Amino acid sequence: MTFNELSERLRTKFGPDAAPPAEGAPEALTVRSSAIQEMARFCKEDPELDLNVLSCLTGVDRKDRIELVYHLLSYRKRHELVLKAALDRAKPEIPTVETVWKTANWHERECFDLLGVNFLGHSDLRRILLPEDWAGYPLRKDYVAPTEYHGMSHARVNPLHEPEAPADRKQAELKDLSQLKSLYQPVAGEMVVNMGPQHPSTHGVLNFLLVTDGEVMHKAVPHIGYLHRGMEKMAESIPYPGYMPFTDRLDYLAAMSANQGYAMAVEKLLGCAVPPRGEYLRVLACELNRIASHLVATGSMAMDIGAFTPFLHWLREREYINDIMEEICGARLTYNYMRIGGVSHDLPDGVADKILRWMDHFAPITDEFERLISNNEIFVQRLAGVAAISAEEAIDFGLVGPNLRASTVPWDLRRNMPYSAYADFQFDIPLGQGFRGTAGDCYDRFVVRVLEMRESCRIIRQALAAMPAGDIRAKLPRRLKVPPGETYARVEAPRGEMGFYLISDGQETPYRLKVRTGSFTAMSIIEKLSHGVMIADLVAIIGSLDVVAPEVDR
């Protein structure tokens, strides 16, 4: 359905002036904050609208009001809708939509944390990224950053200019987790164990509070924010092209996709088209990067299960990809390859051959990997049937990417809402089908990633064969004038849909940038999955959801 049909459908249900178009955003509807729950439920359950996915929920400080933005999407009908609600800036309150979509729980907590919006009826409204005792709401426009936090200064003395500056060695009086602990008071027979922030299988800096009875887990409460760098806040003070290197740091295993998402968002606002060769190079780089990312995901999953060898075999393959990436863009991890309107460098001579040679080598290596670990009976027994996620649950919790497809939902942005040059390629979307256990279990999530690597190889071969000649970058002025407006760009990153919600007010810097990442929603389902599993299973669950900490915290 088009936007007009969608809004017409809402108006026939809720009355002619229920959902007027939002000002400044032609593809959005404004709703009354009191009616949001009802409206959201209708959007989700109405068979014609069928907007069953809450892609993104965020807020914007519009200086005179706080605007809440709901990005809805329909997997079956492939249409999207944006709902907006204006809140009183002095006392922003809105009913929660947690009852409609479970994924709203964490999104609303983040909105509360960073913008101070009070969600009425929310089950667990606590700060999520910032410490419990943080003062103020950073994403508000009048927020003044504090100069210190518990005696730790935010300013760093430059040792070159002031070598003799006395270092402030005051012992930081950090608040302990007593507040958290009081939330999870163990009953008799239960034990509370801290898993992380330093633990071999949390894949970065994460903390889980495990409430266990021996080896059997009653609850695992994720506690995130250790890697929160304020990426979204930083975007507001950095010119559009200059933010590109920051997106590399969102997901260090798949920097290309983040690059592309951000570039696409700005290009949408600018209305500029990328030359075909630029698009093909983007696809090439993204798919190589997807293979590299899945190599780490599946390999480290095997390592979490206790098999070290497959992990290092995969890292060896990733090393070849890193070499190729180095030749393409000069960097091995944080590429900064994309530019707004294209890519930074053309493909050097000989690299295409090198990629093809590597892929010839990689196919039998994948077979070897499957012989070594995928079909290893111990490995299968450890993963099959563990933490199965049904399709409804996966959508409800906002899972995306391979995690969603493992739960049998046939949704891949590259196929279903093709962007860049993906419409030109033939490839399959591997779905979970209960390969050895139930559909959507840890083993499915593992196998889907292995299969996706083979599909990415297919895409790369086609892209190399059909690489068009021409420019790699659109001609754009050095100082970008981005017209006012807003947009939401989605890309299929290795960890699932990555959404960049970008608002411009015509200045040199974005007015607001919100990044919706796959790992963030994947983290939110862990508490649900962890009930009744064993500690070793939790490790498998974290590994199978492929959570990357900086992408969770941003």
Add this chain to the structure above:
Amino acid sequence: MWPLAKYVLENYLPRASNTTAQAMVYLLFALVGAAILLGFASAFAGVSSFVERRVAARMMSRVGPNRVGPQGLFQFMADGLKLVLKEDLVPAGANRLLFRLAPYFVFAGMFGTFVALPFSARLVAANLDVGILYILSITALVVVGIILGGWSSNSKWSLFGGLRSAAQIISYEIPAGLAVLVVVLHAGGLSTQAIIEAQGGMPWNWFVFYSPFSLIVFPVYFTAALAEGNRTPFDLPEAESELVAGYSTEYSGFRFVVFFFAEWANLWIMSAIAVLCFFGGWRIPFVTVAETYSAWYWILLGLAIFSLKTLTLVFLVIQLRWTLPRLRVDQMMNMCWKYLIPIAFVCILGTMTWIVFVGQDTTLGRATRIVLFAAGAGIVVRQLVRTSFNYRADRANYRKMTGQPLWYPPFRLP
């Protein structure tokens, strides 16, 4: 050592008639024996740690230690020296006495088995009449040490590791003991030397091929031994990705070394027990037991044969560790109680029946041994063929990727 001490007393020190002097001689021999065994255990643990790291490196296509000494052979000494020089930390809140005591239990449990472990004819510290039972029971001391270490560390991850280890080792002692009982039934004796002497030099005279039941029970023993030694796929007590480092999380310096020393020395112990129980020990083909005892060169040849068989198993265990993933706790327990123990019991009953109704030197008994040997050899050959297939596939792949042939001898690195 005792017969040797007695021999020396009678022939060279006839005047040492008072009991104190005799006791001193016995003590001296005991100390010398202990020193020799400790030297062997340390050297084996060190070298096997190096070998394990190099084998693992080859399997993972990386380089492995190659800096200290020729081909990195002295890496284990450097590591040991470094660890001994580290501070001996005791975490705050730990039970200091028990925390410091725990490694010694582990060490004693491991080292105690060497007393009854033969190396060749005559080469055994003490040929105990209940040798194999003694070995099985003294290894239980290890679990005391691990529980103590896990509990006294005052860390929840250590506690998990200690408790997992207790459950695991105590459970798997049962199938291991039952499997050894099958061998004891065949041998008719508990002494380690008696078990070896009851076997023959040729493969079809080994206990593993004596009856269908002993062929079945060998994997049971081997699995249980892996589990008792905390080796993959049963390395749950020190599961890195789950429990950080299990019971040894809080240990540092020398005490940490002791834990790992025990782990690597245990490689020899578990393999040596398998060899002496199932693979004919030091028996030499075409040489009788009496002949072996009578000449030093046969004894040395027996030592070589025993070591070769044991090292082959050690190599297999190392390869298993770097191939397999880890079981979960409940799967580990299921495997023991639902599969291994019933199988072991059936094997004991079957062996009893077999001995009574078939016997070893009847035509049927001989024919069975030949058939089982052929089956066993077939399994080994199949594995070798598979290995060579994988190696050749690897080599072709490597050549295609890099354009140069992949060949380097096992003792050198590319």
